[in-house]
Amino acid sequence: MWFRRDLRVIDNTALLQAAKHSPQGLIGIFIITPQTWVAHHRAPCQIAFLLKNLQDLSKTLADYNIPLLIRTVPRYDGCAKLLLNIMKEQQCNTLYFNKEYEYDEQQRDNKIIDTLFQLNFFIKAYDDQTIVPPGAIVSKTLQPYQIFTPFKSRWLQYLSVKQNYLAAGKPKIQFKLSLAADLVPSHVKEFNNQFNLSAWPIGTKAAVKRLRQFVKKKVKHYAKHRDFPALSATSELSPYLTLGILSLRQCVTELLKQTSQGTLEGLLTYAGARTWLNELVWREFYKHLIYYFPWVCKKQAFKKETDQLPWSYNQRLFITWCRGQTGYPLVDAAMRCLNQTGWLSNRLRMLVAMFLAKNLLLDWRLGEAYFMEHLLDGDFAANNGGWQWAASTGTDAVPYFRIFNPITQSKKFDPQGKFIRQYCPELAYLDNKKIHQPFRYVKVKELGYPEPIVNLARSRELVVRYFNKLRQINKL
Ligand SMILES: Cc1cc2nc3c(=O)[nH]c(=O)nc-3n(C[C@H](O)[C@H](O)[C@H](O)COP(=O)(O)OP(=O)(O)OC[C@H]3O[C@@H](n4cnc5c(N)ncnc54)[C@H](O)[C@@H]3O)c2cc1C
CATH class of the missing domain: 1.25.40.80 (Serine Threonine Protein Phosphatase 5, Tetratricopeptide repeat)
Structure with missing residues (x-):
């Protein structure tokens, strides 16, 4: 049984089937693929969380007499050979796994199915995600x-x-094998392991x-x-x-x-x-x-015509956004929260994403990658969907002229500035009125806080003009 993004024993479709049909015992395997993970912008905090959960999974599987092997190949293209060797070595005849739907993952699985099938191994793949x-x-x-x-x-x-x-149940206890489980590594060298996971209990x-x-x-x-x-x-x-x-x-x-x-x-x-x-x-x-629509997995917008928009790649603006130094307190508090905790609520994800794409006019793909590199929950489909929603390049996205105003959002959803105060301590002593747009009331630089990097009204006007032009050109 090949575990991928299904690190559980309960209600795991492929595992239940594998356990049902393996009278001579069942082996679990997880493959670490550091170079592909780097290419996919997987966040160090997510890899740390994954390893801890693998340790937990390995322990739980031991109760079912299922040893979990942990192997490493640099990239997905090494998985077929690795699995083939293990199946030969351990005299397994069937590989079980739950399907993944991203383009690269499907390519990897097709290659594995091809390789194993030609050598008379069976493959059982299930919809479970x-x-x-x-x-x-x-x-x-x-x-x-x-x-x-x-x-x-x-x-x-x-x-x-x-x-x-x-939810389905648990597998039955398996025939005991002499094979021992591998130790789960405490870190993968390509990913920094210094992340505090205390808010995220394991297992x-x-x-x-x-x-x-x-x-x-x-x-x-x-x-x-x-x-x-x-x-x-x-x-x-x-x-x-x-x-x-x-x-x-x-x-x-x-x-x-x-x-x-x-x-x-x-x-x-x-x-x-x-x-x-x-x-x-x-x-x-x-x-x-x-x-x-697999082209969205290849860095293309769902609405391909929106790739004609004059997206900016201005490094100064991008870094300012990443660091939470835009001069708009709720945007900055949100980005600092993401950087410190690896997590952000949906409302704030929408806000900072829209700010990047619509006010800074930066290519939404820069933000998409940055999110993946920092999110504990980074998931290609949800992240890409969320970014394309906010940038109005996706299907069923927010209309291009609907742009969250970070000051209005701040007054509405953080009226007492509690969240802002937590992540922007330099603004903590401002009252509930000033905290949403301090630049209007005080000399922000004296507080160690930046002036706004962009004019909201002007940037809004510009982006709407660009989208209107795009509609004209493409006769939409
Ligand atoms: C720009 C942007 C990027 C995002 N990136 C990710 C990501 O990488 N990974 C991710 O899991 N979610 C992502 N989301 C969706 C959503 O923000 C998070 O799932 C949610 O904030 C997680 O918090 P929660 O578990 O408390 O969610 P809850 O509000 O409790 O919702 C329960 C579950 O529903 C799912 N969910 C909720 N909202 C959405 C949504 N809008 N789209 C898809 N699934 C949703 C999640 O699995 C979530 O755990 C993104 C949204 C945006 C706007």
Whole structure:
């Protein structure tokens, strides 16, 4: 069983099948591919989190008599040979794994399937990352969905028939093998390991505990509170979902349990639960998009014509944004939070992404890569989807003329400036009025805080003009 981004024992489709069909024992393997991870901008904090969770997985698998091998090849292109050698050495006849849908991952898997199949090995690949598998639902005209709302309706309809949204159980204990598990390395040299993970307890058990607490205490207020960064009102489960330490089915199962609802339709009558489920479906929507429109995995915009926009690559502006030194307090607090913690709420991700693309007119791909390099939950589909939404280059994206104003957002979602004060201590003593736009009231440089790097009204006007021109040229 080849583990990838499905680091759990419970409700793991491929693992359950492998365990069911391996009377002579089952071996687990995880492959570290540092050069590909660097090329994919994987964040050092995510790799540190991954290694800790691998240790936990290895321990749990030992209870099932499944030794976990940990091997390293520089890049994905080395995986086929490595797996082939191990399968020959250990006399395995079938490779089990759960599918991944990004372009590079699909190419890698196709090569492996080709290599093994030609040598008479069996391969069993399962849809597990999403509740509704990519490819399973299309529109009435047999086209992939490009708009979220009809996708979601069809998603719900599909599940009301299939009823396959509940988490499955654990595998049975396996025949004991003489093979020992490998030690999980404490670090991968290409990635700095100095990251404080104390806010992110390790393992599926911890993730389930977090899920239960969220569903029990917070989900009912989710719709109302989720945009207020000082309230920590969201589940903070994304790092677990990204690495498959927790599955989406486990989330839905828990929601149904806690709301005493037997069906998804029933669940939709609860405001908080409905809104949260909506977000889980966004996650699925973006996975379906990368499957059907693989060019987004190759650095191209979903709406290809938007690549004609005069995106800027100004290093000074970019570095200022990265460091949280733009002169707009909520943007700066958010970027500093990302740099320090590896995590950011959705509202703040949208805000800083839109600021980069629409106010600084920087190429959204710069921000996309920066996010991946810093996020604990960096997930290609969700990140690319989020960036293309904010930059209005994606499908079902925010209209190009709708641009969040960082000052208005700040007054609305951090009215007392609590979040700003936490990450911009140089502004901590300003009152609740001044803290949102200090440059209007005080000499910010004397506080050690920068002047705004861009004029909001002028940059807004410029970007709208560019998009209008693009529409004219392309007759949209
Ligand atoms: C520019 C940008 C970049 C993003 N990059 C990532 C990323 O790399 N990895 C990632 O997991 N999410 C990403 N998101 C989506 C979203 O911001 C995070 O999933 C969410 O903030 C995680 O916090 P949470 O677990 O508390 O979410 P909750 O609000 O509790 O939501 C529950 C789960 O639903 C999913 N989800 C929620 N919102 C979205 C969304 N808009 N799109 C897709 N899935 C969603 C996540 O898996 C999340 O854990 C990005 C959004 C934007 C705007």
